[in-house]
Every structure is written in structure tokens, then in C-alpha cells.
Amino acid sequence: MPNIQLIAPCLWFDDQAEEAAEFYTAIFSNSQIVNITRYGEAGHEMHGKPAGTVMTVAFELNGQPFIALNGGPAFKFNEAISFQVICQTQEEVDNYWEKLSAGGDKTAQQCGWLKDRYGVSWQIIPNILLEMLNDADTTKSQRTMTAMLQMKKIDISELLQASAE
Template identity: 60%
Template sequence: MPLGKQKIAPCLWFDTQAEDAARFYVSVFDNSKILAVTRYGAEGFEIHGKKAGEVMTVEFELEGQKFVALNGGPQFKFDEAISFQIFCESQEEVDAFWRKLSDGGEEGPCGWLKDRFGLSWQVVPVVLLKMLSDSDAQKVARVTKAFMQMKKFDIAGLERAFEGR
């Protein structure tokens, strides 16, 4: 599906690393691919300052979600105000995404990390969402206390807290 067929697509602003970032993200997620690469031309140089032929945008898809990576220059940086959540079915999946995305980046609290490009991700086990929506307030409190002390989520630890063990 061409990008224009998807109503909304995140545009990620990079200085010069759009193509490297897109290739990295495509390597992390299954069912992912680079869709198109556009390049700067001579027109607009006085505004964008990029040499003709340099990568301007990379359209890519991760698990059916389309993205655009833009080489826009150093003016803007990522921060935690925007992050992407990855919903994981198993500890193995949590571990794999955590390892790949935090490599060269930094680990944060409560399932958050920044990748090597500074983009924030939340690696979330689906079972945690179910636990947090339980009608038993004590179970929710125990699991909340447990996850607030974790960096990468540990599903077995969350289950122990939820069950009061």
C-alpha cells in the first residue's frame, strides 16, 4: 500500500541518519521493509542546505505501520514526549526487542528505552496490561509497585507480584 493510502504516518526527524535508522528498524521487526527513498535536488538548497543526491526521506513499514524518516538537519532532537509501544506476548519477545533496540542506546525505567538514534520505545508485555485492568485493587497495587522498580519488564516477577507471592 503506498504511503498516501494510510491516513496518518509518523514522520521521524533525523539530522542525517534517516536511512541508517530506517534500515535498523526494519532489521529489528519482522514483516518490515523499506518502501521508498527520496533524495534532495538542487532546488531549495538555500533553505535545506543539503547537497543534491543526499537522502531526503525514507518511507518504511514496521509490522504494517508506515513511517517516514526525514533528514531535516540538527535543529530537532527526539525526547520522551513521544515513544512507540511494542506489545509483547512472551518474555522471549520482551528480551529480544529490549536487546536489539537498547544496543547503542540507553535503558530507562518501567520498560522504556532509547535506541541508538535517541528514539524512545516502551517494550510492554501484554499480560501487564491485563493485570493493570484487574478489578482487584490490591493486585493492581502490587504489580504497579513491582513494575515501577524494573527497567526491562520481567513477566515472572510481575506475575509473582500480581498473585501476592
């Protein structure tokens, strides 16, 4: 039996589902748009979308399935839900931070969190930060936490320096 993904996030957009899916799949490797469905005449009185316009876009980011829905302006993204991107190097942190934050809300950037141009929240986190926060030496982990709280984009060298002080 094939491995079937049972949980796939559905992102509600006003009318930018296809544009957002193209944006995200261009950033992450091993990513693709899988399928696009379009609104028909059925249900027009409820959704109000012209027949033929994009309804959903199924896409994958690094193999993780997502659905983007053009559902109208009723709901907006907020920080209650975010996606974590765990990075191994500063180069990865810088790359994802630069690309995902392009055109986003610069005031929403703190502690590795950013908000992209569509209002979706992301956490760009180096794996070493998680290790340092879980250090058995609580003095080191607290210094790491204090340093991280001062950052927008996470800087691994500053974390290492704070931990070692």
C-alpha cells in the first residue's frame, strides 16, 4: 500500500493561491505544483467566483503536501499558525530569510519569525539553536535565549558567542 499523507495544511487566500504556490515552490527544493482545480458554475451563489478561476492549488514543499485555496477575503493569516524551516547552516538561514521575507511585513520580524508577502508566518531556525536551548548547562541555554530574543534573523555566530561567554 502506498504511503498516504493524512495531514496537509490548507492555506486560505483571497485570490492569490496560484501566485503563492508558485512563490513557495520556487524557494524550496524538491517542490512542485501538483494540481490546480477551478471553480465551475456550481455553488456560485456561495463562493461568488467566476467559473474557470483557480479554486485550489495542490503543491509540495520539499515533499510536504499543501493546499492553497482561493476562498475570498473572509479570513486572514495570523501568527497563531506558522511554518518552521529548520536549517543546518547560516547560509540556509540567510537564503530562506531573504526569499520568504521579500515583500513581507518587516515589523513582524523577531526571534527568527517573519511574515511573508501573503501574511503567512514562518520561523527560520538553525538546528543548533534548538540544541543550544536544550543544553544541560542552564546558564548557557539562558544566555542563548537572551541573545536570540534580541535578534530578528537568527545569527548562529552570535548565538555561539553568547553561549560561550
